[in-house]
Amino acid sequence: MTHFQFNLNMDDLKESVLNSNMESVMKSMIVLVLNEYMEKERDDHLNIPRHQRSLERQDYRNGYYERELLLKIGRVKLRVPRTRNGEFTTSVFERYKRCDQAFTLAMLEMVVNGVSTRKVKNVVKELCGESVSKSFVSSLTEKLDPIVRQWAERPLNTEYYPYIFVDALYIKVREHHKVVSKAMYIATAINTKHEREVLGMKVDHEESYEAWKEFFERLKGRGLQSPKLIISDAHSGLKKAIQKEFVGTSWQRCTVHFKKNLIQSMPKKDMGEVKRDLKRIFDSVSPEDARESKEKFITQYSDNTKLDKTIRKLEDGFDDAIQYMTEPKDYHVYIRSTNSLERLNQEIRRRERVIRIFPNTQSAFRLLGAVLMDYADMLKLKRPLFVNKKPGGN
Template structure:
């Protein structure tokens, strides 16, 4: 194993890494990478692989012990390898104190971001003055993939029943066959019977289409998700068709925020303030019969205004799909009338994605986005545990 000698501009490197908004993802991956680093360092010290006989053997493996270690991103629990004689000591603790963890953060960011192993090798060489094995960097990257894959494919039949499911898509840039292409990222969340939010999963695909949406939704069925009472989304035609065919009997709720925007888009700029207030009144109703009455009053009030003809038509045609949430218990109304909370999550995902701008491949995109969603889900669980205590 190559021994690295650090010779860095620490403040400059640390600032560039810590300002990248990747701390949450870095911390969730920190233990994995450092444990692998120490394990390989012990292998290099012993000069033999597992179960290998050699006259060059230095010592015997003797399991691991746990050690907490404070880093810039917070306290982490490491699994430290040891040898029978006790003479082996990982250099990580001394080195990472000396360099203030900057090398680890920089390397982790590059690995999680999906930067090619060649670039990682060149950057490490430039920063440290020594080469690090390309195969070692590749092995670190490979260690992340099974973890995010296992999380993305975990069974859903063990969680509390989720009556309300939210789905949405966003677009990212990916390099493919020497070209930069747009790809759709599908994300699904849910609210369970305890009114707690869950992350169901994600998928990276070529584009928004019926086939892609159907495959995404069917993956939840395969993982054991019980048919939800309601799915909340925008009005993408392919998505609507996929919902109807995948979850027979499930109600589709059209996102009221998107719906109102569609109506407002067709309003003339002059005099629209009063019209918008009347429109909002419809969706401030609690009961569907009240909303329907307010809608009829709206249509009657503006029936002679030819400039509002298109807006009235959009409202009338999409109204029933946009008030389905009113048939559910009142306590859920603030959460299930729109996809707002999922869009806020998408914004956080976008902040991480914007660090890379263009992913080197689809797998690197999936790795980073899944890592963030895993961190988000774990944070929510920790918050619930603190509230219980």
């Protein structure tokens, strides 16, 4: 490493301190140090100190030009030395480039974590004394594009995922000068190490068979193998796409959604005991026990005409709602509903509410993808759901 020894002009430093407020003193000191550092770099390049003559000189001095440098304390203006042939370059800007990068990443982190671009603008002004436009902050988020894209397209063939959870939530996006609703498709999973993972996401038009089919095709194209169980709500297009793309995979209807649908079909009053008996069906451990509880429920309430609709719905959706019971008992609490995915959706909503309306589909993919990446990193720090159990075991 090259070492430079130089003396600062103390008169210049004293004048800067005396004529500046305390907020600018540090900037003045740094400017003097960096300017002198670059001057010594030029002397070293020329192989001759200032105000001396030598036959070994490499080039001639050619004045200065001004250039700004953004540091943690704010923006400073430096006098950069030049040489006649233009071959001299200073290391100052390369060395301090990471400060600009850290500054940019800090703004990106604020946006991803749900801070509005307006608030980011105010924070930057307060910390650095610099004004930046909202459009400038927004443009910085484009730096996330290659990072999110790489994560969203990573291979999935290095691990087997026996249980996959899928859902879609709606967001608002500007498109052709209108605000439209679009669906954000999300897939999470439990792997063979009993760990949760985020598999992927997609922003597309509203839920449909074609959209879900394309989403599953992308996952399979990245190497995803057919799981044992896919857990979701009862969207008809989603169910059809699962049957088409994952032959041999069972579909588990989310029991939380299913019970809510059944309760909504009941009368509003005097249903406390009925709800408790309904809950007992899904507290069963085996399909046989659940089926027996279901038959008792139907026998007990078949004479109540107000529950005819509830009983029909129960019989129609019962088999799809107890598929998790065919899996090892230790998994039951984790795979009978999409509750884990609902919690992730809430986290996405918390960030999305700050933005409210995405300027375009790509911005929605970029920022929500960054949120999912952050969530995925958090999952890696958690312990497995349990140990010493394997999917498919007894």
